[in-house]
Amino acid sequence: METWQAINTVRVVRKFSDEPITDEHLDRILNAGRRTGSSKNDQHWAFIVCRDREHLRELAAVGDYARHLAGATVAIALVTPNATGHYNNSVMWDCGRAAQNMVLAAWELGIGSVPATVYDHALTSRLLGLPDDRRCDFLLSFGYPADPAKLTAPNRAGGRVPLSEVVHEERW
Numbered sequence: 001m002e003t004w005q006a007i008n009t010v011r012v013v014r015k016f017s018d019e020p021i022t023d024e025h026l027d028r029i030l031n032a033g034r035r036t037g038s039s040k041n042d043q044h045w046a047f048i049v050c051r052d053r054e055h056l057r058e059l060a061a062v063g064d065y066a067r068h069l070a071g072a073t074v075a076i077a078l079v080t081p082n083a084t085g086h087y088n089n090s091v092m093w094d095c096g097r098a099a100q101n102m103v104l105a106a107w108e109l110g111i112g113s114v115p116a117t118v119y120d121h122a123l124t125s126r127l128l129g130l131p132d133d134r135r136c137d138f139l140l141s142f143g144y145p146a147d148p149a150k151l152t153a154p155n156r157a158g159g160r161v162p163l164s165e166v167v168h169e170e171r172w
Contacts, residue, residue: 001108010104011150013112014068016143021073025109029142030076032105033098039090045098048077048128048136055127059116059139062124066116066139073143075116076102077128077136092137099140112145 021029030047038044050056051074059077060070069075078099080091103113116139118124124136145151 003104006104006107008155010107011112011153012114013143013145013150014071014114014141015146016071016073016112016141017146019073019144021111021142021144025106025111026074028109029102029106029111032101033076033078036094036098036101038094038097042090042094044081044083044091045095046079046134048079050075050077050128050139058127059124061120062127062139063117063119066118068114068141069116069139071143072141075139075141077124077139079128079130079134079136082133082135095138099138102140106142110144110151111142112150113140113142115140 026049030049033045033047034043050059056072056075057070059075060067062069078095080095083091099115106113118137118139121135121137124130125134128136130136
């Protein structure tokens with residue numbers, strides 16, 4: 001799959017089949033995150049892979065919209081240092097880039113995904129066993145779609161704002 005095809009066709013998948021993700025595919029997804037460029041090459045992220053069904057069910061309670069974690073084949077927690085100010089901005093930017101690389105690498109392999117935003121940091125920290133100087137703001141659910149048609153579904157008409165409405169030249 002070419003890069004543009006992955007970008008143009010990627011879909012959010014919230015319902016997953018029971019088919020396990022192979023170690024080879026999981027390594028490819030994780031390496032897509034690891035290979036992401038980062039500010040000053042700090043690479044301040046760490047990834048926690050969660051596969052245990054009960055652990056995934058517990059993690060589904062970390063945010064208002066995290067229920068999909070319970071049905072995922074694999075969840076990957078994106079862990080960063082506790083940071084503030086400008087440093088935090090670059091950490092979050094880099095983390096988002098790593099997440100998108102993992103999502104696109106998974107999509108190329110026929111694996112769907114969806115992000116979960118953490119609302120309960122204390123619970124997340126406890127469930128992931130994070131050290132005091134680390135935090136997790138996002139987890140990604142991964143799995144083969146329960147409905148394989150998701151992989152080839154056409155873009156929805158009106159699904160994105162037209163380019164002419166989001167692009168400005170020189171000034172607003």
